[in-house]
Amino acid sequence: MSLRQSALDVRERAYAPYSGFKVGAAIRDTDGTVHLGCNVENIAYPEGTCAEAGAIAAMIAAGGARLAEVYVVADAPMPVTPCGGCRQKLAEFGAGDVRVTMATTDGTEQAMTLAELLPGAFGAEHMGRSESGGT
Numbered sequence: 001m002s003l004r005q006s007a008l009d010v011r012e013r014a015y016a017p018y019s020g021f022k023v024g025a026a027i028r029d030t031d032g033t034v035h036l037g038c039n040v041e042n043i044a045y046p047e048g049t050c051a052e053a054g055a056i057a058a059m060i061a062a063g064g065a066r067l068a069e070v071y072v073v074a075d076a077p078m079p080v081t082p083c084g085g086c087r088q089k090l091a092e093f094g095a096g097d098v099r100v101t102m103a104t105t106d107g108t109e110q111a112m113t114l115a116e117l118l119p120g121a122f123g124a125e126h127m128g129r130s131e132s133g134g135t
Contacts, residue, residue, distance in 0.1 A: 003027075003071035004103065006034055011073055011105075014038035014051070023074045025051035029064035052086040056093060067094030067114075073103045079110040087118040096121075 001009075003026040011024025016039060023039045037054025052072060059067075070090060074080045079102035082090060090100065096115030103109040115121075 001034075003034065003069060003101070004073065006036055007071045007073040007103070008105065010036040010038045011051070011075075015040045017041060018043065018045075021074065021076075023051040023072065023080070025055040025070065025072045027052075027055045027059060027067055027071070028069040029059050030066040030068045031064060032068075033059075033062065033064055035059040035062060035064060050083060050086050052082050053089055056089055059093070065093070067098050070094070070098065070100040071103065072100070073105060075105040077104070079103055079108060081112075081117060087114075088122065090114055091118050091121040091123065 006026035007024040010026065011022050014022035014024065016022045018041050025037045027035050029035065035055050035058040037051045037058055039048060039051045040054065041048040067090065072082060081102055091114055094114050096113060098114045099111055100114060100117055101109055101111045
């Protein structure tokens with residue numbers, strides 16, 4: 001099954017009683033396994049879970065580690081990009097050249113790399129400190 005079809009199928013299981021805005025995500029890890037996620041809203045906004053975060057959690061729970069490709073679909077007039085928090089989550093598990101396809105339920109697609117979605121991403125390399133005792 002394609003990433004698109006997987007994302008469309010899981011989108012139907014989204015829990016979005018407040019906004020009615022269902023999102024599905026399908027990610028392929030570097031081992032070729034596909035992991036799915038859908039948004040799960042909560043009456044106490046913003047305590048819900050985004051589809052991308054759910055798919056990443058499914059990947060980690062299944063023993064996957066790195067993203068190879070991402071596909072996100074929503075019923076919108078134009079493709080919807082992942083939110084800022086999800087962009088950072090995707091960057092945690094994927095290289096800058098990982099393809100992220102954003103799509104509508106009617107088939108309109110827009111593809112970007114993670115680096116294009118999140119230029120200047122905060123990463124593990126920012127956590128180190130210089131040991132030089134300079135001025």
